[in-house]
Amino acid sequence: MTYEFSSKSRWWLWCLVAIGLTALDQAIKQVVSTSLPLYANVPVTSWFNWTHVLNPGSAFSFLAQASGWQRYLFIAMGLIVSAILVFSLWRGVASRLVTASYICIVAGALGNVIDRVRLGAVMDYLDFHWKLWHWPAFNFADVLVIGGAILLVLSSFIDSNQSIDQPI
Numbered sequence: 001m002t003y004e005f006s007s008k009s010r011w012w013l014w015c016l017v018a019i020g021l022t023a024l025d026q027a028i029k030q031v032v033s034t035s036l037p038l039y040a041n042v043p044v045t046s047w048f049n050w051t052h053v054l055n056p057g058s059a060f061s062f063l064a065q066a067s068g069w070q071r072y073l074f075i076a077m078g079l080i081v082s083a084i085l086v087f088s089l090w091r092g093v094a095s096r097l098v099t100a101s102y103i104c105i106v107a108g109a110l111g112n113v114i115d116r117v118r119l120g121a122v123m124d125y126l127d128f129h130w131k132l133w134h135w136p137a138f139n140f141a142d143v144l145v146i147g148g149a150i151l152l153v154l155s156s157f158i159d160s161n162q163s164i165d166q167p168i
Contacts, residue, residue, distance in 0.1 A: 007099045008092035014103050015086060021107035025141045026114060032125045047130050053137050054121035071116050078113035082106045097155040104148030111141030 007014055036042065036052040043049050056071065085102040093099050115122045124137035 004094070005096055005099075006092040006094055007089040007102075011086075011090045014089050014099060018086075018103045018107040018110070021103070021144060022110045022114070022141075025107065025111035025139065025144070028140050029111075029115065029123045029125070032123065036125075041127065047128060049127040049129070051125055051127040051137055053124050054119060055124050055137070056121040071120055075113050075116050078109040078116075082109045082113075095155055095158075097151055097158070101148040101151035101155065104144040104151065108141040108144030108146075108148065111139075111144070115141075 032050075032052050036050065038052050038054065041049050041051045082105075085106050089099065089102055093102065112122045122139065122141075124139050124142075126139060126143075127137045128135045
């Protein structure tokens with residue numbers, strides 16, 4: 001007997017996992033905000049700082065200098081994408097990899113939406129650098145969104161007849 005995976009049978013569980021990851025993101029941000037003043041920077045290694053910054057824009061501070069309308073655009077986009085992905089999980093996704101990617105994207109999007117609603121900007125705290133090269137600060141929610149996107153791209157390379165869920 002072969003078991004065919006479908007996210008539909010346990011879509012509520014996938015929603016709980018996404019909520020748990022969102023809660024973890026918010027807990028980390030709470031620790032950062034209570035332990036580190038805004039714009040403070042604590043060197044941890046020669047290539048990593050623990051920092052506390054707010055980004056009113058999106059990735060790489062895109063639209064950070066806009067007049068404020070971007071806050072509502074990014075809130076709407078995060079909620080719409082999350083709703084579409086949760087609806088897709090409810091309808092049934094046939095791949096564990098795609099299910100995991102949707103969960104990560106939803107959790108990360110909602111983590112950043114919560115920041116935008118509460119703070120008007122996204123709280124970032126991970127600051128990587130090397131000599132003169134400096135990566136923009138980011139957070140766990142960003143890691144979830146990017147990780148979910150990477151999983152989604154990887155899933156597109158898997159032949160539908162040869163699922164990652166099945167042994168070779």
